[in-house]
Amino acid sequence: MDNHHGGKRNGAGRKTNVELIQIKSLLDNKIDREFVVSQLFNMISAGDYRAIELYMKYRWGVPTKMLDVSIDTSLEHGVVEKKH
Numbered sequence: 001m002d003n004h005h006g007g008k009r010n011g012a013g014r015k016t017n018v019e020l021i022q023i024k025s026l027l028d029n030k031i032d033r034e035f036v037v038s039q040l041f042n043m044i045s046a047g048d049y050r051a052i053e054l055y056m057k058y059r060w061g062v063p064t065k066m067l068d069v070s071i072d073t074s075l076e077h078g079v080v081e082k083k084h
Contacts, residue, residue, distance in 0.1 A: 017025070043051035 040051055040055060044055060
């Protein structure tokens with residue numbers, strides 16, 4: 001049964017570095033960076049949360065997830081119990 005899910009297909013997978021460079025070049029040639037920055041500033045000034053989040057992620061990156069890990073090493077009757 002050919003259901004077209006998974007496997008190698010034309011156009012599937014990540015773009016090659018050459019394709020990414022071509023796409024970036026097309027965007028740079030057609031879109032004025034100063035205009036984009038100005039629009040982003042206007043959206044942030046208006047309190048647009050998505051614009052603020054976008055700026056923060058690109059400027060400082062996504063925060064790393066912090067895990068609180070604690071280990072109880074006490075043994076009772078030879079059984080280690082997990083505390084919640």
